[in-house]
Amino acid sequence: MAITLKDVAERAGVSRSAVSRTFTEGASVSRKTRAKVEKAAAELGYSPNALASSLTTGRTKLIGLISNNFHNPLFLEVFDLFTRGLQDRGLRPLLVNLSAETDPKQSVRMLKQYSVDGAIVASSTLSPSFAEAFKDAGIPVVHSFGRFSTSPNVHVVGIDNVAAGRMAAETLIARGYRRVAFLGGPEQATSTQDRALGFFGALREHPEIDVSISYASAYSFDAGRVEMTRLLMTGPAEAYFCGDDVLSVGALSAVQEAGLSVPGDIGIIGLNDMDMARWQNINLTTIRQPVAEIIGASIELVVGTIETPNRHPETRLFPCRVIERGTLRALP
Amino acid sequence: MAITLKDVAERAGVSRSAVSRTFTEGASVSRKTRAKVEKAAAELGYSPNALASSLTTGRTKLIGLISNNFHNPLFLEVFDLFTRGLQDRGLRPLLVNLSAETDPKQSVRMLKQYSVDGAIVASSTLSPSFAEAFKDAGIPVVHSFGRFSTSPNVHVVGIDNVAAGRMAAETLIARGYRRVAFLGGPEQATSTQDRALGFFGALREHPEIDVSISYASAYSFDAGRVEMTRLLMTGPAEAYFCGDDVLSVGALSAVQEAGLSVPGDIGIIGLNDMDMARWQNINLTTIRQPVAEIIGASIELVVGTIETPNRHPETRLFPCRVIERGTLRALP
DNA sequence: CGACAATTTGCAACCGGTTGCAAAAAATTC
DNA sequence: GAATTTTTTGCAACCGGTTGCAAATTGTCG
Numbered sequence: 070m071a072i073t074l075k076d077v078a079e080r081a082g083v084s085r086s087a088v089s090r091t092f093t094e095g096a097s098v099s100r101k102t103r104a105k106v107e108k109a110a111a112e113l114g115y116s117p118n119a120l121a122s123s124l125t126t127g128r129t130k131l132i133g134l135i136s137n138n139f140h141n142p143l144f145l146e147v148f149d150l151f152t153r154g155l156q157d158r159g160l161r162p163l164l165v166n167l168s169a170e171t172d173p174k175q176s177v178r179m180l181k182q183y184s185v186d187g188a189i190v191a192s193s194t195l196s197p198s199f200a201e202a203f204k205d206a207g208i209p210v211v212h213s214f215g216r217f218s219t220s221p222n223v224h225v226v227g228i229d230n231v232a233a234g235r236m237a238a239e240t241l242i243a244r245g246y247r248r249v250a251f252l253g254g255p256e257q258a259t260s261t262q263d264r265a266l267g268f269f270g271a272l273r274e275h276p277e278i279d280v281s282i283s284y285a286s287a288y289s290f291d292a293g294r295v296e297m298t299r300l301l302m303t304g305p306a307e308a309y310f311c312g313d314d315v316l317s318v319g320a321l322s323a324v325q326e327a328g329l330s331v332p333g334d335i336g337i338i339g340l341n342d343m344d345m346a347r348w349q350n351i352n353l354t355t356i357r358q359p360v361a362e363i364i365g366a367s368i369e370l371v372v373g374t375i376e377t378p379n380r381h382p383e384t385r386l387f388p389c390r391v392i393e394r395g396t397l398r399a400l401p
Numbered sequence: 402m403a404i405t406l407k408d409v410a411e412r413a414g415v416s417r418s419a420v421s422r423t424f425t426e427g428a429s430v431s432r433k434t435r436a437k438v439e440k441a442a443a444e445l446g447y448s449p450n451a452l453a454s455s456l457t458t459g460r461t462k463l464i465g466l467i468s469n470n471f472h473n474p475l476f477l478e479v480f481d482l483f484t485r486g487l488q489d490r491g492l493r494p495l496l497v498n499l500s501a502e503t504d505p506k507q508s509v510r511m512l513k514q515y516s517v518d519g520a521i522v523a524s525s526t527l528s529p530s531f532a533e534a535f536k537d538a539g540i541p542v543v544h545s546f547g548r549f550s551t552s553p554n555v556h557v558v559g560i561d562n563v564a565a566g567r568m569a570a571e572t573l574i575a576r577g578y579r580r581v582a583f584l585g586g587p588e589q590a591t592s593t594q595d596r597a598l599g600f601f602g603a604l605r606e607h608p609e610i611d612v613s614i615s616y617a618s619a620y621s622f623d624a625g626r627v628e629m630t631r632l633l634m635t636g637p638a639e640a641y642f643c644g645d646d647v648l649s650v651g652a653l654s655a656v657q658e659a660g661l662s663v664p665g666d667i668g669i670i671g672l673n674d675m676d677m678a679r680w681q682n683i684n685l686t687t688i689r690q691p692v693a694e695i696i697g698a699s700i701e702l703v704v705g706t707i708e709t710p711n712r713h714p715e716t717r718l719f720p721c722r723v724i725e726r727g728t729l730r731a732l733p
Numbered sequence: 734c735g736a737c738a739a740t741t742t743g744c745a746a747c748c749g750g751t752t753g754c755a756a757a758a759a760a761t762t763c
Numbered sequence: 764g765a766a767t768t769t770t771t772t773g774c775a776a777c778c779g780g781t782t783g784c785a786a787a788t789t790g791t792c793g
Contacts (some may be wrong), residue, residue, distance in 0.1 A: 071513075071539075073779055074538040084743045089781060096668055096782095099741055099789090120461065121779035124748040129452065134496070139481035142677070149471035152498035161515065162496045164466070166484035179402075182451040183493065207403075237479045290680055322681040345474070348622055349654040350682060405749055418771045421751060428752095431759090431771055453749035456778040 072115040081109035092117050092194065092351060101361065121185060128297040132351045133180040133188035133208075137167035141288060141315060142361065143343045147191055147213075158372060161187070167192070173202035181206055187371040189213055193260040194288075197222065209374035213367040214358075216259040221382045224374065226367045228358050229386045230260050234267025236356055237310035237338055238390050242271070244398050248279040250306035252289040252296060252320060254313055261312050264340070268310055281306060285316055293319025301327050308336030308397065314343045317353055321396065338397040340389075352395040359387045405622065409704035413441035424449050437633040455516060464492045464703065465512040465520035465540075469499035473620060473647060475675045479523055479545075482696040490704060492518070499524070513538055520546055525592040526620075541706035546690075547697040548591040551627055553714045556706065558699045560690050561718045562592050566599025568688055569642040569670055572723050574603070576666060576730050580611040582638035584628060584652060586620040593644050596672070600642055612615040613638060617648055617698065625651025633659050640668035640729065646675045649685055653728065669728040672721075677729065684727040693720045 078085045082115040083102055090096035120234075123129040132155055136146045149267075155162050163185060167174050180188055180203070187209040190200045195215070200223045203210035215225040234251075241249045251268045253261040265282060274279045283300060285292035293316035297309075301323065311317035317339030324335050331337055332354075339346065342357035366385045374380050410417045415434055423438040430438075441447075455461040464487055469657060470476045473650045487494050497508050506600035511540055512520055512535070518540040522532045527547075535542035547557040566583075573581045583600045585593040597614060604612045615632065617624035625648035629641075633655065643649040649671030656667050664686075671678065674689035698717045706712050 071779095075779080085780080086743060086782080087741090089779095090742090093781080097741060102741080116510050116514050118516060118779055120516055121456055121748090122781070124453055124750085124779080125455070125781040127748085131495075139477060139484075140676075142477065145471060145477050148480065149498060152471070152496050153500060157496060161511075163463075164480075164484050164494045164496050166481060166488060168481075168485060178448055179493075182448050184450060184452055273571075290676075294681075318680055326681060344472075344622075348650055349658060350650065351625075352515060360428065371455060403749095417750080418752080418773060419771090421749095422772090425751080429771060434771080450749055453778090454751070455753040456749080456780085459778085579735080 071118075072113045072159045074115075074117070076113055077106060077109050077115045080113060112296040115121050119229065127184075129184045129186055130160050131163050131185045133165055133176070133183075133185045133203075134162040135167060135176055136191045138192055139166060139168070139282055141313070141341075141343075142345055143270060143314070143341045143358075144191075146344060146360055150361055150369070151189065151191065154364055154368045158368065160372075165260045167195075173199045175379070177202050177206045177208070180208060187211075187375050189371055191217070193227070194255070194258040196259060197225075200225075207390075209371055209378065211367045211371045211374070213363060214260075216263065217384060217386060219384075221384050222372045224367075224383050224385075225362050226370060226385045227387070228363070230263030231267035231270070232386075233340060233389050234264035234269075235271040235357055236267075236391065237340070237391060238271035239263070239270045239358075240338060241310065241336070241398070242275055242278065243400060244308070244336070245401055246306075246308040246398075247277070248306040249308050249310070250283070250300075251280045252293065252300070252309045252311045252316065253282065253284045254292075254316060255286060256284045258288070258312075264310075264312055279306070285312070285319075288313040288316055290315050290319040290322070292378065293317065294323045296320070297323035299325070301329075305335060308332075308338070311337060311339050314339040314341040314346050314353060314355055317355065317396070318345070318351055321353070322353070331396050332398045336398055338391075339396075341371060342392050346392070346394070354394045354397040355392050356389045357392045358389055362387045403450075404445045405450070408445055409438060409441050409447045411508070412445060413437045413524075417464070435461055435691045444542065452642075454604045459516075461516045461518055462492050462495070463495050463515055464496040465508070465515075465517045465535075467495055467497040467499060467508055467520060468523045470524055470620075471500070473645070473673075473675070474677055475646070475673045475690075476523075479696065480677060482693055483521065485699070486696055486700045490632070490700065492704075499527075503618070505531045509534050509538045512540060517527060519707050521699055521703055522547070523699075525559070526587070526590040528591060529557075533559075533623055540709065543699045543703045543706070545695060548595065549716060549718060551716075553716050556699075556702045556715050556717075558695050558702060558717045559719070561719050562595030563599035564718075565672060565688055565721050566601075567595035567603040567691055568599075568721060568723065569596070569600075570600045570603035571671070572670060572688075572729070573640045573642065574607060574610065576640070576668070577733055578638075578640040578730075579609070580638040581640050581642070582613045582615070582632075584625070584632070584641045585614065585616045586624075586648060587618060588616045590620070590644075593642065596642075596644055611638070617644070617651075620645045620648055622647050622651040622654070625649065626655045628652070629655035630659070636669060640670070643669060643671050646671040646673040646678050646685060649687065649728070650677070650683060653683070653685070658723065663728050664730045668730055670723075671728075674724050678724070678726070680682060686726045686729040687724050688721045689724045690721055694719045
């Protein structure tokens with residue numbers, strides 16, 4: 070059915086090795102045989118079987134891309150950049166949707182069966198041990214959007230969530246808000262924990278400012294809306310740092326629905342700068358994650374680790390910045 | 402490095418075939434040897450190499466998932482459902498990001514190299530010939546969100562875009578709009594062409610209604626905004642059928658920015674019902690594509706075609722329905 | 734033109750599995 | 764317990780490639 074090396078070899082009147090060599094970068098083949106082989110291959114429409122060759126070379130050029138954030142709009146951009154970035158380097162993303170389960174064993178097993186060259190765990194909610202499971206299985210791995218650690222066991226690329234929390238606090242302080250709050254995502258998400266830490270840390274130096282915290286059940290529109298609706302009934306703060314943009318939009322919607330104005334009555338600052346944040350009918354002031362840089366570094370790091378397996382685990386954090394839009398009152 | 406059949410065989414004191422058979426559904430192995438093999442495998446942490454076995458079985462359980470819609474929020478849902486649906490059947494999605502290029506040759510080549518069992522082309526903008534290229538290469542393929550055809554060459558699953566256009570027209574007519582327009586996506590997108598066809602078809606029976614058409618340069622927020630801004634300066638219609646939800650939000654934003662009200666001054670109806678359409682600060686009236694059904698059928702069809710290669714090309718269309726929200730005036 | 738070095742080529746073994754076939758072992762029958 | 768049938772097992776070839784090695788070819792130089 071499919072055309073193999075042998076077919077091409079026969080047609081070109083050379084050995085199978087000669088054919089293999091014409092298709093291998095930097096192998097020794099004369100001009101003449103290369104020409105013969107290429108002609109025969111073109112005539113037959115031959116293309117080498119990447120999987121068969123992976124058996125001997127030990128490289129599949131397959132990269133496992135594991136995520137559980139299939140509902141966060143930011144991840145459209147993330148998938149776009151990852152797939153493009155990998156393709157540009159001749160790598161193929163094998164997508165794994167984690168959905169509910171958080172046990173790494175199954176994913177590790179599966180990706181081992183497919184002999185992926187490396188894996189990228191793209192998630193801000195999974196614990197570091199998830200990515201570590203890949204490392205333990207001998208699969209080069211990078212945790213993108215993962216938690217910062219001073220002594221990481223695996224490569225981590227992302228933002229400093231503590232610093233981001235601090236940045237949010239400082240932004241609110243600078244605008245003169247006196248009663249502020251953090252509306253986090255799920256309490257067990259590492260990103261929420263760290264952002265809370267930074268937020269409260271910065272405010273500790275401002276005892277005159279009243280600060281409170283609450284958690285939404287998920288990084289989702291509905292969760293943000295529900296939580297903000299609840300907050301509005303119990304006497305809301307003047308400004309909220311929401312743990313995520315989608316959450317922010319949910320909160321925004323609850324505030325507007327209650328007949329209050331943003332930023333007049335209540336200020337909101339999000340985090341991520343998803344594409345929709347700039348839509349004029351949302352116009353969300355937020356803290357931007359440099360997604361492209363994070364993904365570029367992640368790919369670079371996973372490729373580097375494939376080439377140098379015992380490379381020391383690295384943490385690469387990229388700075389965030391505030392994107393001024395319309396949900397926070399202006400600087401005085 | 403990695404544990405192979407041979408290692409397990411030696412440890413269990415059996416032949417390699419015996420080990421292979423224990424891991425093959427429905428092969429002949431006695432209780433006793435199976436137990437020995439399983440014990441040895443567990444002790445060594447063995448898991449069979451899926452790629453190596455694919456060499457003889459001819460099945461990789463890899464499915465190419467090809468898309469060029471990495472900026473449409475609807476596709477987050479699409480990716481989520483596809484990856485989950487494939488995983489549930491033990492299949493692995495190999496993601497291909499088409500971005501700019503529309504030449505199928507490269508994708509076909511690449512997916513052939515990886516011996517995918519089948520391919521799913523998920524795009525409403527690619528021409529039918531794209532999916533056909535896969536079929537011609539002997540790869541079972543389904544075109545999801547593709548163009549309807551009475552004599553299809555490949556399986557097509559999606560909605561009847563002509564009917565959707567008609568549905569939009571009828572919805573506007575029923576609400577008493579007298580000057581309506583279609584704000585399409587790129588003129589060459591098959592989905593836009595078909596939706597226009599249905600829209601104008603339905604209005605042909607209503608000569609009293611004034612109808613016009615224009616195209617946005619892409620299915621994007623910015624394109625919708627730009628085009629609507631232009632329209633507002635040249636005397637807009639009373640209501641617009643926008644070829645897509647993101648486009649609708651762009652248009653919506655332009656209208657609001659011009660100080661006009663929706664649906665008071667101008668009505669808008671979109672198509673897709675992306676997740677954000679229900680966000681209260683968008684609250685878009687739209688026509689819902691039954692995404693889950695489309696994807697379920699696509700997977701079923703590609704699996705069916707893998708099992709029965711010469712299956713006749715099928716077209717499966719699912720009905721859309723109008724989702725009433727706040728961007729169209731109420732029924733009289 | 735011959736000696737020698739550098740390139741190119743084919744052979745054969747291997748990567749990690751699967752599978753048809755015949756022999757061996759176990760189960761069934763009388 | 765022997766004869767027959769059924770099940771289990773191992774051998775060896777194969778899937779589609781790669782690669783070390785030695786032989787064959789080509790090129791260089793005096």
